[in-house]
Amino acid sequence: MKRAIVLLTLNEIEALPKIFDRLPRSCADDFFVVDGGSSDGTRQYLESRGVRVVGQPKRGRGQAFRVAFAQTDAEVLVFFSPDGNEDPADIPRLLAKIDEGCDMAIASRMMRGAFNEEDVHWFRPRKWVNQAFTLLANLLWNQGPYITDTINGFRAVRRSAFEALGCDADGFVIEYQMSIRAMKRGLKVAEIATRESPRMGGQSTAKSLPTGIVFLRQLAREFVEDSPS
Numbered sequence: 122m123k124r125a126i127v128l129l130t131l132n133e134i135e136a137l138p139k140i141f142d143r144l145p146r147s148c149a150d151d152f153f154v155v156d157g158g159s160s161d162g163t164r165q166y167l168e169s170r171g172v173r174v175v176g177q178p179k180r181g182r183g184q185a186f187r188v189a190f191a192q193t194d195a196e197v198l199v200f201f202s203p204d205g206n207e208d209p210a211d212i213p214r215l216l217a218k219i220d221e222g223c224d225m226a227i228a229s230r231m232m233r234g235a236f237n238e239e240d241v242h243w244f245r246p247r248k249w250v251n252q253a254f255t256l257l258a259n260l261l262w263n264q265g266p267y268i269t270d271t272i273n274g275f276r277a278v279r280r281s282a283f284e285a286l287g288c289d290a291d292g293f294v295i296e297y298q299m300s301i302r303a304m305k306r307g308l309k310v311a312e313i314a315t316r317e318s319p320r321m322g323g324q325s326t327a328k329s330l331p332t333g334i335v336f337l338r339q340l341a342r343e344f345v346e347d348s349p350s
């Protein structure tokens with residue numbers, strides 16, 4: 122089964138060089154980057170390391186996922202964001218879950234044994250909001266085992282599953298849409314416990330309030346999505 126590791130970048134020049142050499146590239150057949158339009162030298166850094174960098178017609182992580190699938194004939198794609206939040210050592214663990222037969226494997230920051238960036242504080246607004254969206258999705262659509270982190274982008278996805286989901290979200294809500302639709306279609310989703318670390322530099326582009334509103338709107342849209350045939 123052909124596999125690809127895909128990095129998703131938007132202005133990650135501060136963190137990327139600290140992570141790049143730790144990527145387990147030998148566990149995949151293809152390796153490339155989808156870049157959302159970096160202007161800080163991210164693209165130049167990657168090209169100087171001999172990496173294929175693909176641009177996007179429009180900014181947004183949802184766009185980036187679709188560009189990634191169109192760029193490779195790999196049957197499994199694992200998406201990695203090189204900003205410091207994610208541990209490269211989890212990549213082979215996600216791929217192993219796919220090998221065991223699941224359609225999508227998510228690195229969970231919420232399950233037993235996992236660690237969320239906010240767990241160092243008692244006040245965890247982002248985690249709680251994420252958990253509320255996750256609870257709603259599970260209550261509304263999940264007939265299988267509870268999915269603890271429907272939102273994390275660090276995941277491996279089979280091409281057949283991605284095609285069955287028909288996801289059209291453009292931005293940060295793409296992962297939530299993928300998780301919801303995987304539940305609706307009864308796909309097999311597995312999770313591994315991960316440790317989320319802080320950003321190593323650069324800027325987040327996921328602003329909490331606007332992102333929350335987009336998530337609510339997506340939830341409403343998923344109610345009216347035609348049932349899959």
Ligand SMILES: Nc1nc2c(ncn2[C@@H]2O[C@H](COP(=O)(O)OP(=O)(O)OP(=O)(O)O)[C@@H](O)[C@H]2O)c(=O)[nH]1
Binds near residue numbers: 181182185320324
């Ligand atoms: N290809 C692509 N990547 C993007 C785009 N927007 C964000 N990213 C990348 O997606 C990853 C996640 O974005 P972040 O801004 O870190 O969002 P976050 O992880 O919720 O926020 P932090 O907690 O600050 O890390 C990073 O690696 C970004 O560089 C985009 O439009 N296209």
Ligand SMILES: [Mg+2]
Binds near residue numbers: 202320325
């Ligand atoms: Mg991040």
